[in-house]
Amino acid sequence: MDADATEPRTRAARRAATAQRILKAAQFEFGERGLDATTVRAIATRARVDPSLVIQHYGSKNDLFAIAAQLHRESTDEDVIEHLLDVLDVRLNELPPETRALVRSMLTAPEATLAMQEFLNERVKGLSRAIEGVDADLRAALTVSSVLGLTIARHFLGLHALTEISEEQIARTVRPWLTAALGEDTTAPRSADSARPEQPPTP
Amino acid sequence: MDADATEPRTRAARRAATAQRILKAAQFEFGERGLDATTVRAIATRARVDPSLVIQHYGSKNDLFAIAAQLHRESTDEDVIEHLLDVLDVRLNELPPETRALVRSMLTAPEATLAMQEFLNERVKGLSRAIEGVDADLRAALTVSSVLGLTIARHFLGLHALTEISEEQIARTVRPWLTAALGEDTTAPRSADSARPEQPPTP
DNA sequence: AGGTTCGCTCAACGCCTGTAGAGTCAGTCG
DNA sequence: CGACTGACTCTACAGGCGTTGAGCGAACCT
Numbered sequence: 001m002d003a004d005a006t007e008p009r010t011r012a013a014r015r016a017a018t019a020q021r022i023l024k025a026a027q028f029e030f031g032e033r034g035l036d037a038t039t040v041r042a043i044a045t046r047a048r049v050d051p052s053l054v055i056q057h058y059g060s061k062n063d064l065f066a067i068a069a070q071l072h073r074e075s076t077d078e079d080v081i082e083h084l085l086d087v088l089d090v091r092l093n094e095l096p097p098e099t100r101a102l103v104r105s106m107l108t109a110p111e112a113t114l115a116m117q118e119f120l121n122e123r124v125k126g127l128s129r130a131i132e133g134v135d136a137d138l139r140a141a142l143t144v145s146s147v148l149g150l151t152i153a154r155h156f157l158g159l160h161a162l163t164e165i166s167e168e169q170i171a172r173t174v175r176p177w178l179t180a181a182l183g184e185d186t187t188a189p190r191s192a193d194s195a196r197p198e199q200p201p202t203p
Numbered sequence: 204m205d206a207d208a209t210e211p212r213t214r215a216a217r218r219a220a221t222a223q224r225i226l227k228a229a230q231f232e233f234g235e236r237g238l239d240a241t242t243v244r245a246i247a248t249r250a251r252v253d254p255s256l257v258i259q260h261y262g263s264k265n266d267l268f269a270i271a272a273q274l275h276r277e278s279t280d281e282d283v284i285e286h287l288l289d290v291l292d293v294r295l296n297e298l299p300p301e302t303r304a305l306v307r308s309m310l311t312a313p314e315a316t317l318a319m320q321e322f323l324n325e326r327v328k329g330l331s332r333a334i335e336g337v338d339a340d341l342r343a344a345l346t347v348s349s350v351l352g353l354t355i356a357r358h359f360l361g362l363h364a365l366t367e368i369s370e371e372q373i374a375r376t377v378r379p380w381l382t383a384a385l386g387e388d389t390t391a392p393r394s395a396d397s398a399r400p401e402q403p404p405t406p
Numbered sequence: 407a408g409g410t411t412c413g414c415t416c417a418a419c420g421c422c423t424g425t426a427g428a429g430t431c432a433g434t435c436g
Numbered sequence: 437c438g439a440c441t442g443a444c445t446c447t448a449c450a451g452g453c454g455t456t457g458a459g460c461g462a463a464c465c466t
Contacts, residue, residue: 105311
């Protein structure tokens with residue numbers, strides 16, 4: 001468990017280790033309080049390190065944020081909805097720290113806003129390419145936005161009905177409903193059974 | 204157009220007017236940059252007023268934010284989805300300034316987070332009371348979260364497919380899809396209290 | 407008309423921030 | 437073993453912040 005306990009012998013390795021410790025601390029603080037409200041001193045304290053060392057390692061607070069909030073974006077064009085659920089994580093797990101940091105600041109830090117815009121637009125493009133019919137872009141954007149909203153409501157606002165959710169409920173209600181926007185059926189006045197959970201779609 | 208141009212004669216009226224000017228400036232700044240990144244001086248400059256006057260009027264920056272970001276919450280139990288679309292505004296209009304201020308800071312300012320939690324939980328409660336069937340809470344939360352996501356994606360991140368949207372497209376795609384999560388048609392019986400006191404979950 | 411009120415500005419305070427540069431001491435190496 | 441390197445800490449600074457209290461002058465009251 002204790003990854004910190006094992007202290008490397010060589011100097012370079014120790015340096016790399018503290019750099020990593022600083023990065024993790026930064027991700028946590030940024031993810032919890034956002035870019036503005038997070039102080040370099042708070043990061044340093046959490047990493048058990050002097051504030052100036054944080055700067056020596058990463059140049060500036062903003063540079064550190066840029067690294068700490070960087071999503072690793074792989075573009076799997078297939079299995080889009082699954083990947084979406086994975087990346088924006090409506091699942092039961094915690095959010096990965098870098099995602100948390102980025103989302104937390106996306107409304108207040110211009111650089112985070114930009115990164116999020118790019119990321120989401122990318123997802124929308126991928127999705128809309130994968131589906132067919134009229135308003136493909138709109139329906140893709142609908143799905144992506146909803147997953148974003150779900151993520152925020154669940155992981156950042158702690159909406160009751162979403163925090164107590166089970167895998168089974170996701171399968172029964174959330175997933176079919178989300179994928180519904182990707183189908184063409186939306187133009188109908190109201191699709192009869194797609195969202196009705198009376199009879200769960202059997203896997 | 205010039206609502207500011209007409210200067211009231213009485214002293215009290217003038218004071219009230221500048222108070223209003225400060226409030227509007229605060230809403231704009233908070234809505235654009237968030238609580239942390241907004242300075243009292245910036246608000247004062249925008250209101251063409253000395254920074255200290257802002258404090259004299261509203262006590263502190265945080266008090267001012269609390270007032271500037273206060274949503275007027277009427278609880279109309281009927282026509283829930285319509286009201287939801289109205290309040291969280293997936294429509295074509297701009298967001299009302301106080302909504303914008305609150306949403307902008309909801310991920311970084313604890314007080315805003317709390318206000319948003321209360322607001323959304325309230326909406327979820329109202330919705331889930333109005334619909335029937337299993338997982339009513341979950342389906343209500345799904346809808347509310349999605350509207351939140353749509354609002355953010357549209358008004359704060361500017362997702363292409365959502366900014367260029369037309370009323371017709373909303374009617375055709377967004378609304379039916381959103382209401383789909385609610386199960387039955389929204390215009391269906393809302394006061395099901397008498398008919399449905401409690402419903403045991405049927406697996 | 408003259409004294410009082412009070413909305414507003416001015417100047418300044420103490421605090422906290424990000425960051426720079428000098429100093430320190432353990433690890434490294436010939 | 438002694439000199440050096442470099443990862444880290446210490447000290448400090450300049451700038452911006454929210455907020456305060458004194459002062460000014462126009463509006464107000466009698």
